[in-house]
Structures are given as structure tokens and as C-alpha cells.
Amino acid sequence: MDRVTNPRQIAEGSLPPVHIASSTKDAAPEKVHDPPSAMGRVRVTDYLFLLRPMILIPVWTFYLLGAYHGATIAGMQLQPARLLIGLGSFTALLGAIYIINQISDREVDLANRKLFLISRSIVPLWSAWVEAALLIALAFLLGLLFLPIRFVIVLLVSLVLGAAYSLEPLRFKRRPALDVLANAAGNGILNTLAGWTAIGAPLSEWAILLPYPLAVASVHLATTIADIEGDGSVGFRTSGVVLGTRKGVIVSTGLMTVAIVVAFIVHNKLAFYASLFSLPMFLIPARSPGKASQKMNVLLPVKVATLIFSVTAGFLFPLYIPFLAAVILLTRLYYKRRFGIVYPSFKA
Numbered sequence: 001m002d003r004v005t006n007p008r009q010i011a012e013g014s015l016p017p018v019h020i021a022s023s024t025k026d027a028a029p030e031k032v033h034d035p036p037s038a039m040g041r042v043r044v045t046d047y048l049f050l051l052r053p054m055i056l057i058p059v060w061t062f063y064l065l066g067a068y069h070g071a072t073i074a075g076m077q078l079q080p081a082r083l084l085i086g087l088g089s090f091t092a093l094l095g096a097i098y099i100i101n102q103i104s105d106r107e108v109d110l111a112n113r114k115l116f117l118i119s120r121s122i123v124p125l126w127s128a129w130v131e132a133a134l135l136i137a138l139a140f141l142l143g144l145l146f147l148p149i150r151f152v153i154v155l156l157v158s159l160v161l162g163a164a165y166s167l168e169p170l171r172f173k174r175r176p177a178l179d180v181l182a183n184a185a186g187n188g189i190l191n192t193l194a195g196w197t198a199i200g201a202p203l204s205e206w207a208i209l210l211p212y213p214l215a216v217a218s219v220h221l222a223t224t225i226a227d228i229e230g231d232g233s234v235g236f237r238t239s240g241v242v243l244g245t246r247k248g249v250i251v252s253t254g255l256m257t258v259a260i261v262v263a264f265i266v267h268n269k270l271a272f273y274a275s276l277f278s279l280p281m282f283l284i285p286a287r288s289p290g291k292a293s294q295k296m297n298v299l300l301p302v303k304v305a306t307l308i309f310s311v312t313a314g315f316l317f318p319l320y321i322p323f324l325a326a327v328i329l330l331t332r333l334y335y336k337r338r339f340g341i342v343y344p345s346f347k348a
Contacts, residue, residue, distance in 0.1 A: 042123050047131055049334055050102070050117050051095030053327050054344055057310060058219075059094050059191055062212060063087055064313040064320060065270065066192030069208055070201030078199055086151060086198025089142040090191070093155055096135035097162030099128055101173070104166045150197040158190045174231075176242040183220040188213025211263035211271035215305065218255035218282070221248060222302045249298060253282040256305070274312045278305035 063086070071078050099118075106119045117123045136159065143152040164170040165182045172178040192209045224231070224240030225248040232241045240248050256279050263272035281301035314321035328344060335343040 042127070043338070045334055045338070046117055046123050047127075049331065050099055050123055050128065050131065051091075051135075052098045053331055055098065056091060056094060057324060057327070058187055058216070058306060059090065060087065060320070060324075061306075061310045061313045062187060062191035062216075063090055063195040063198075064317050065212070065309075066195030066209065067199050067201075068195075068270075068313075068316050069192070069268075070196035070199055073205045073208070074201040076199070076201060082147065082199050083195075085142055085146045086194060089139045089147065089151075089155065090158075090194045090198075092135040092142070093139035093158060094162075096132040096139070097159070097166070099132040099135070100162065101166040103128055103132075104168075104171070105173075147198055148200050150203065151194065154190055154194045154197055158186060158194070161186050161190065174236040174238060176237050176239045179224065180217050180221050180239045184213035184217035187220075188216035208266050208268045210266055211259045211268050211275060214255055214259035214262060215271065215275050215278070215309070218252050218259065219302050219305050221252040221255065222282075222285075222298055225249060225252070225298045226302075245298070249282075249285045252301070253279070256282050256301075270312055270316075274305075274309045278308050281305065 067078060067083055067086075102115050102118045103125065105115070106125075118125065118128055139155055140152065143155050161182060165172045165179075165186070172182040189209065189212070192212055193203075193206075196203070196206070196209075221239055221243075224238040225243075225245055226240070227238070228240045228245060228248075231238045243251060256275055259275040260272060260279065263269075263275055278301065281304040284300055285298045310324060311321070314324070332342070332344060335341050
């Protein structure tokens with residue numbers, strides 16, 4: 001059986017090793033072969049999973065946290081219709097941004113053997129562009145028809161930032177510091193502001209959101225550390241490549257520590273406890289004596305922090321937990337049947 005040593009090079013990112021389906025259970029690690037179904041015709045489900053639902057989970061989580069904070073500070077009741085329309089609109093926009101990112105990185109993804117729906121031409125390039133355009137149009141249509149203008153402004157800023165992250169000449173994704181800052185701004189600030197503005201809450205006392213971009217920066221930096229080898233081989237100077245494993249782990253741990261301090265200062269109990277419970281997982285790779293053990297453990301805090309913040313949002317919105325369970329189950333079923341791989345997998 002072929003074993004994938006860097007799971008993000010196969011599917012979505014920040015997840016533990018996956019295995020190509022085989023009759024044997026153990027074998028020496030080898031290079032990843034082409035997915036067995038990669039040459040098949042495109043299917044309707046391919047267009048759905050092209051949106052990368054597993055990395056939409058942090059988008060949904062911080063959107064809900066932002067909506068909660070906005071409603072609490074404004075002293076208003078959440079309107080489920082507005083909340084869900086805003087969530088659908090923002091999901092469509094971020095899904096389009098993730099498609100554009102895959103389009104711009106298709107040659108790099110092909111060289112690194114990852115995200116193969118576009119890189120291996122399973123989904124035609126022209127249809128990926130059409131899907132992205134339709135999703136963007138849907139996002140703005142929903143925002144303009146049903147939601148406050150402040151939400152539409154958040155959509156526009158998110159689209160601009162997403163383009164700058166993925167496309168030349170800026171392409172923040174391959175630039176040190178800017179890659180982390182862009183993710184912190186997008187997932188930590190704009191995502192929470194999307195939830196805040198979608199419910200119609202006024203923009204006051206927004207400083208309570210400040211711990212979230214710090215936590216996001218910590219987690220994203222850890223993912224760039226996991227991709228050092230692959231990114232460096234194609235000339236990407238990400239924050240992980242520039243810092244290296246040891247320094248990157250230390251900075252990532254420091255960012256989560258600062259998130260705890262800031263959460264305490266701004267009286268954000270949700271962010272304080274979520275960051276506090278996440279921090280011990282960052283200390284594991286930070287205290288690992290060798291580079292090999294650091295690389296092996298570096299994605300552990302990513303998975304745990306994502307889980308903790310998602311559970312926090314689920315505590316506020318109980319239906320969110322079964323929704324996430326369904327997304328994970330369907331994603332696992334899709335990748336197993338479509339490509340014969342186990343993803344997502346939460347093994348160490």
C-alpha cells in the first residue's frame with residue numbers, strides 16, 4: 001500500500017496521513033501514485049467537493065462566533081433566516097476563492113501531487129472558472145437582496161484579499177509573513193465580521209474579535225511548517241520555509257500564547273478558553289528534541305485547535321455539531337469511493 005507522508009499534498013490540508021486503498025495494511029513509504037479514478041469522467045460531486053468543505057469548517061466556525069459576539073454586544077436576538085443566508089453567501093464566496101486558488105496553483109499542485117481535481121484535469125479548467133464565477137455572483141446576489149450593506153462590503157474585501165492571496169502579481173500565498181497575515185485577516189477578522197454584520201449588529205466594541213486573528217495566524221503558520229519540503233521544492237518562500245521547523249513552531253506557539261493574553265484583556269471568554277485549551281498541543285512539537293519528531297507532531301495542534309474552536313461554536317449553536325459530523329462523513333465517503341483514499345483521517 002502506498003503511504004502519503006504529507007497528506008495536504010493529496011487532498012485538503014492540515015490532516016494526518018491517508019492511505020491508498022490496498023489489500024495490505026503496511027508498506028514502506030513511497031511516492032504517491034495517481035489516484036485510481038483520476039482518469040475517469042467528471043462527476044457532479046466533484047464540483048461540490050472542489051469547494052474544499054473541510055477547510056470551510058474554520059470559515060463557518062468563525063462566522064458563527066462573530067454572529068454570537070455581535071448579537072451579544074448589541075443585545076439583540078439572532079434571526080435564523082439572516083444567519084443562514086449570510087452563511088450561505090459567505091460559503092459561496094469562500095468556495096469560489098478556494099477554486100481560484102486551485103486554478104492558480106494547478107501546475108505546482110501537479111508537481112507536488114496534491115489537490116488533483118484541477119491539477120490532473122478531472123474538472124476541466126473552463127468549468128472550474130465558470131463555477132467560481134457563479135458562486136461569486138450568488139454570494140453578492142444574496143448579500144444585496146437580503147443582508148445589510150456592511151455585509152456586502154465584507155464580501156467585497158474578502159474577494160479582493162482572496163484574489164491577492166492566490167493570483168499574481170501579489171500572490172501572498174508564496175510570500176513570507178504576508179501568507180500568515182492574509183490568513184489571519186481573512187479567517188480571523190473578515191469571517192467573524194461577516195457573521196457580525198450579517199445579523200445586522202452595529203460595528204461597536206469590535207475589539208472583542210482581536211484574539212481570533214492571532215489564533216488563526218498561529219494555526220496557519222503551523223500548516224506552512226508541515227509543507228516546508230513541498231513548498232521549498234517549487235520555490236515558494238512561505239513563512240514556514242523562511243523560519244524553518246524549529247523557529248516556526250516556536251513562533252506558532254507564541255502567537256497562540258498572545259491570543260490567550262489578548263482574549264483576557266478584551267474579556268473574550270470564548271477565545272480565551274479555546275486558545276488556552278489549544279496551547280498545550282502547540283507545546284508538543286515545540287518541545288520535540290529532533291526535527292523528525294517536530295514534523296511528525298506539527299499538525300497535531302492544527303487539528304486540535306480547529307476541533308476546540310468548532311466545539312466552542314457548537315456549544316453556542318447546537319445544530320452546528322451534527323452538521324459538521326455530516327460534512328466530515330460525506331467527505332470521507334466521497335474520497336473513499338471516488339479516489340480510494342481515506343480522507344479525512346484523524347490518526348496520529
